[in-house]
Amino acid sequence: MAKAFKFSLQKVLDVRKHKENQLAVELGRRKAALNQETFKLQQLHMDKDDALRMKDAAAKDSLNLRSLIISQSYLEQLHNNIDKQYKIIEKKNEQVVLGRTELTEAMKQKKAVEILREKKLEEHKKEVRMIENKIIDEVAVRNTSRKSMENL
Numbered sequence: 001m002a003k004a005f006k007f008s009l010q011k012v013l014d015v016r017k018h019k020e021n022q023l024a025v026e027l028g029r030r031k032a033a034l035n036q037e038t039f040k041l042q043q044l045h046m047d048k049d050d051a052l053r054m055k056d057a058a059a060k061d062s063l064n065l066r067s068l069i070i071s072q073s074y075l076e077q078l079h080n081n082i083d084k085q086y087k088i089i090e091k092k093n094e095q096v097v098l099g100r101t102e103l104t105e106a107m108k109q110k111k112a113v114e115i116l117r118e119k120k121l122e123e124h125k126k127e128v129r130m131i132e133n134k135i136i137d138e139v140a141v142r143n144t145s146r147k148s149m150e151n152l
Contacts, residue, residue, distance in 0.1 A: 005120075005121055005124045005125075007117050007120055007121070008120075009113055009116065009117070010117075012113055013110070013113045013114065013117060016106065016109050016110040016113055017110055019106050019109075019110075020103065020106040020107055020110050023099065023102050023103040023106050024103055026099055027096070027099040027100060027102075027103050030092065030095045030096045030099045031096055033092055033095075034089065034092040034093060034095075034096050037085065037088050037089050037092050038089060040085055041082065041085040041086065041089060044078060044081050044082045044085055045082065047078055048075065048078045048079070048082065051071065051074055051075050051078060052075065054071065055068070055071040055072070055075065
């Protein structure tokens with residue numbers, strides 16, 4: 001009876017699969033963080049648009065100078081927040097790109113071990129077939145020799 005296939009680097013393969021899974025989860029977290037920051041940026045732009053409309057309406061209504069100054073100050077603050085948010089998004093995007101690179105590398109490393117495993121499995125199957133064929137040949141030779149002995 002042929003022995004079962006045992007891959008000597010199975011633990012290495014398991015570790016690489018685990019690492020790939022962890023990096024995939026981390027990439028998902030990074031993408032979620034990027035999406036969250038992008039949403040914040042959209043909110044800031046909507047707030048800015050609303051503030052501009054309110055400022056224009058206030059200017060048409062000839063409100064006092066103090067309201068216009070407050071409105072302008074709020075717009076400047078929104079503009080600064082938008083600039084900061086763009087920088088945050090840029091950093092988050094860099095983290096996503098880095099995460100993709102790390103995941104791709106982990107996938108390559110895992111694939112290399114998987115290919116090696118497949119080659120070893122094919123070698124094992126070939127050896128098993130050879131052993132089975134040898135056994136079948138031996139049985140056939142015995143049967144043939146027994147029949148020739150019976151015919152004598």
